[in-house]
Amino acid sequence: MESTVIVENTTGNKLFSAPVSAGMPFHRGTLRDPSTLRLSDIRKDRGIPLQAQCLSRWPDGSCRWVLLDFQSDAAANVGYRYMLTARGEAAAVGYQVAVQESETKVKFSTGRISLQHDLTNHVLPVVVRATSTWQHEIHVNSLRSKLLR
16 A cells, blocks of 8 residues: 655745654455554655554454644745655654663653653753754743753
């Protein structure tokens, strides 16, 4: 199974890692497990991390309607083509999550984003960091945000 997914940026601005959410119908018997779906960026010949969820099933148990969520870079007023394919086994995640634990906190990191949770405080995560040219740090507990150089 192969399908083309076209993302059109009509905002007039270049977008970086813009969230894309789309529903896609499937013929009866075509797809049983949405975790077997893979999304490829045709321009760069690379896989794109994808979340796929079956929202509705046919009487035979196959997926009728699947929700696709991924991120796309897009130049202003340009359409980009992605290839959606289904393979026999679940798609591998394109990145790993590192976990560091101590007595008082646990930290999860993908390399580009990290989340630190204070185990002594039973509320939302304490610090979330996203790495780019500017580092952006969000303190969820106090609902304040600041830019770091």
